Amino acid sequence: MSVSSAAVNTPAVSVESDAETAPLPVLGKDVTVPLVTGGEVTYAALDYAASAPALQRVWDDVAAYAPYYGSVHRGAGYLSQLSTDLFENSRATVAEFLGCRPDDQVIFTRSTTDSLNLLAAVIPADCEVFVYETEHHASLLPWRDARVTYLNAPRTPQQAVETLERALAGRDPHGPALVCVTGASNVTGELWPVRELAAAAHAHGARIVLDAAQLAPHHPVDIAGLDVDWVAFSGHKLYAPFGSGVLAGRADWLQDSEPYLAGGGASKKVARRTDGGVDVEWHTTAARHEAGSPNVIGVYSIASACKALTEAGFDKLVAREQRLVARVRAGLAEVPEVKVLSLFGEDAPRVGVISFVVEGWNSSHFAAALSAEYGIGVRDGLFCAHPLIRTLLGSEPQDPGECGAPEAEPGERSLNAIRVSFGAGTPDEHVDRFVRAVGELVSEGAQWKYRTEGGRCVPDRGAAQL
Numbered sequence: 001m002s003v004s005s006a007a008v009n010t011p012a013v014s015v016e017s018d019a020e021t022a023p024l025p026v027l028g029k030d031v032t033v034p035l036v037t038g039g040e041v042t043y044a045a046l047d048y049a050a051s052a053p054a055l056q057r058v059w060d061d062v063a064a065y066a067p068y069y070g071s072v073h074r075g076a077g078y079l080s081q082l083s084t085d086l087f088e089n090s091r092a093t094v095a096e097f098l099g100c101r102p103d104d105q106v107i108f109t110r111s112t113t114d115s116l117n118l119l120a121a122v123i124p125a126d127c128e129v130f131v132y133e134t135e136h137h138a139s140l141l142p143w144r145d146a147r148v149t150y151l152n153a154p155r156t157p158q159q160a161v162e163t164l165e166r167a168l169a170g171r172d173p174h175g176p177a178l179v180c181v182t183g184a185s186n187v188t189g190e191l192w193p194v195r196e197l198a199a200a201a202h203a204h205g206a207r208i209v210l211d212a213a214q215l216a217p218h219h220p221v222d223i224a225g226l227d228v229d230w231v232a233f234s235g236h237k238l239y240a241p242f243g244s245g246v247l248a249g250r251a252d253w254l255q256d257s258e259p260y261l262a263g264g265g266a267s268k269k270v271a272r273r274t275d276g277g278v279d280v281e282w283h284t285t286a287a288r289h290e291a292g293s294p295n296v297i298g299v300y301s302i303a304s305a306c307k308a309l310t311e312a313g314f315d316k317l318v319a320r321e322q323r324l325v326a327r328v329r330a331g332l333a334e335v336p337e338v339k340v341l342s343l344f345g346e347d348a349p350r351v352g353v354i355s356f357v358v359e360g361w362n363s364s365h366f367a368a369a370l371s372a373e374y375g376i377g378v379r380d381g382l383f384c385a386h387p388l389i390r391t392l393l394g395s396e397p398q399d400p401g402e403c404g405a406p407e408a409e410p411g412e413r414s415l416n417a418i419r420v421s422f423g424a425g426t427p428d429e430h431v432d433r434f435v436r437a438v439g440e441l442v443s444e445g446a447q448w449k450y451r452t453e454g455g456r457c458v459p460d461r462g463a464a465q466l
Helices: 056-068 078-100 112-122 159-170 194-201 254-255 296-312 314-333 363-374 385-393 428-444
Strands: 032-033 040-042 107-108 127-132 147-151 179-184 207-211 230-234 245-249 265-272 278-282 339-340 355-358 379-381 417-421 450-452 456-459
Touching: 040 078, 056 078, 056 296, 078 107, 078 245, 078 296, 107 112, 107 296, 112 207, 112 230, 127 159, 147 159, 159 179, 159 194, 179 194, 194 207, 194 450, 230 385, 245 417, 314 339, 314 355, 314 379, 314 428, 355 363, 363 379, 363 428, 363 450, 379 450, 385 417
Parallel strands: 127 147, 127 179, 179 207, 207 230
Antiparallel strands: 032 040, 107 245, 230 245, 265 278, 339 355, 355 417, 379 417, 450 456
16 A cells, blocks of 8 residues: 555645745734843744644634623523534534534544543443554553554554554454554654555554544644544644543444443433432433533634634645744754654654754753743653654663653753644744754853753753853
8 A cells, every 4th residue: 555645635735835824813922031141032932732822813702702601501591502502513613624424423522632531431342452652642541441552663654554554464353443543743743644544444444543633733634535433632732722622533432332421411311210220311412422511612712723724724824834844944954963853754744843852962951941041932851752752762661761851960861852843823933033042052052050940950040141
């Protein structure tokens, strides 16, 4: 089976076509932060892969709705009915955004992690699960009650498909099986061959769930076009506030299982038995797995973000982001001490997520200096993808690693990396400042002394400037 670079159904765009495309307005774009060296600077938020800033459009929509807040589904009053309509219309908006099939269900959760744990709770008891070691922990770890086969990190998209086909060929073809794979790596940003992996899974009688946490904010995700069975993503990476997520896809396993949470909303009918027990009839709709009062504002914010991205034009957003990716990659390539982490090679298509290490630097020290001396927010650590980071850095499983600063001198190397990530709301200036800062830190060193405090590398406020 051949693997194309368009395997995630992304549009073909020219990186030269976005000269007039401006970043989308986001909250916090004018926030200033103090520098340890003196003065203030506009904060450069380059940690989108962890949480993207909320779009101003989303915040405005939520603020406009807030006075009309009411309970959903069970209220007779006008505000309850309005909120119920808004809640269910949001479900329809998300289904359209994802290209859902007519019989697919859209279930609202707390996050990608919650979505994948929900799916893990409803898979058949004898289900086999196949997952690459390269996954984020949200998709690596939920399958504790299943028979799990962990697949080695592939070094090309073609190898990813071949590895999966070999693993599936050895299983019982009559039993249920599930493949879990990311659409875009939260460490390298590289796009995975989702369509080809879905075809391989289905050819061997398995289903597939797509972790789209890093893909959905950067590219269109089409469930039907990719032919995946489920998609999971988080609102807080899609320019919406924290606390909301989505699991969308086939309904049968969801309907055939016990509810993820037992309680009001999931139950259709509850009655006492003559023996003193309770009989319950559960809903067969998405409500089956949405027990309790739902996060209506969170759901509406996801729908608002879906509309905003669609109306802005994904092809334009992709083109602009690819220009920023090229600028960062070119800037890092000019610093010999920088090693960009990659599974599939330098030319692999990727979203605006790039991780790297710097020779002679502890990654936490480097990230702290970017923040304290340049007002740039990036992430350092293992990015909730420990096996992948170990593979990319060539470490052994027993080598110590940490998310954050180690109990060591700031200049000492450790098993962690630096991640810069950006998206639709990132100004060009933030990227340019980052590239300049990396070059200056490597060539000139930090201007301040740093120490470890509470597991983080921080400026030593009692020390003099270097």
